[in-house]
Amino acid sequence: MERALLIYNPAAGKNSAVSRLHDIINYLLEVGFEVIPYPSKKQGDAKIKAAQASKEFKNIIAVGGDGTLHEIVNGLGENMGNINLGIIPAGTSNDFARALGIPTDTAGAVEIIGRKKIKKVDIGKINERYFINVAGGGNLTNISYEVPRKLKTYLGQLAYYAKSLEELPRLRPVKVRLKTPELIIDDEIMLFLAANSRTAGGFELLAPRASFSDGLLDLLVVKNLSLAEFISLAAICLTGEHIHHPKVIYLQTSRIEVTSREKVSLNTDGEYSGLLPCSIEVIPGRLNLFMP
Secondary structure, three states: OEEEEEEEOOOOOOOHHHHHHHHHHHHHHHOOEEEEEEEOOOOOHHHHHHHHHOOOOOEEEEEEOHHHHHHHHHHHHHHHHHOEEEEEEOOOOOHHHHHHOOOOOHHHHHHHHHHOOEEEEEEEEEOOEEEOOEEEEOHHHHHHHHOOHHHHHHHOHHHHHHHHHHHHHHOOOEEEEEEOOOOEEEEEEEEEEEEOOOOEOOEOOOOOOOOOOOOOEEEEEEEOOOHHHHHHHHHHOOOOHHHHOOOEEEEEEOEEEEEOOOOOEEEEOOEEEEEOOEEEEEEEEEEEEEOO
16 A cells, blocks of 8 residues: 555635545545545645655645646655656646546546556746746736636636636737747737647647657747737637647747746746746656556
């Protein structure tokens, strides 16, 4: 029987983690894990607990969404390579788990952990903060953390779309300079995103060529465009064809540096993470995950 710390977010996804906790613990026992449950009661709790646990546990299991995973990974920090991380999706946004092919049902997610098949996956770093899935900036990225937490909980992904429609007429581009080893961009943009997987913001193919095991990040830049152009662009995001749009720049790279004379907010895994300037890089194979 292996030991594991179970970090769960009681507020995630309509209290999904709490209602499923008994089943989760029992299923994990059946596949050979004795777990010690820990609820993250406020923002930052999961990060602190993960930092402490990295000295006591070999396995950590996260029950929550992208935000919970983000905190755990940043808590592990330099000890990330010494821990095996399991994921049981239970959040409003489970983009990273979905990209990995981890099912949302308890039995299916626990079955993957029970196989004890560990894979090393890439992780991103923006300034001094790690990210699992996506980091970016620009006025469009502000929407994620402007959506009230209660609205996210009860409406799920619809909350993001509702806020987008409300804000679209007021959005303004920002002038930035993006530098990669392959390209330099000086332009007015609506957003830039560095993606570690294909799925972000509820779009299954937002970064259609991305892989969490290729040692690269996929950079998506949306240049200044009209409201009508944005609506048409959002529609083809569902198919991944948006990367061919004339107002979109899409490339794969290992490092991105972004500066601006304007005040530009940064968003990391769906949460506010400061202002430009920023340096973004990929760290290949840093995270050990229980994988399908």
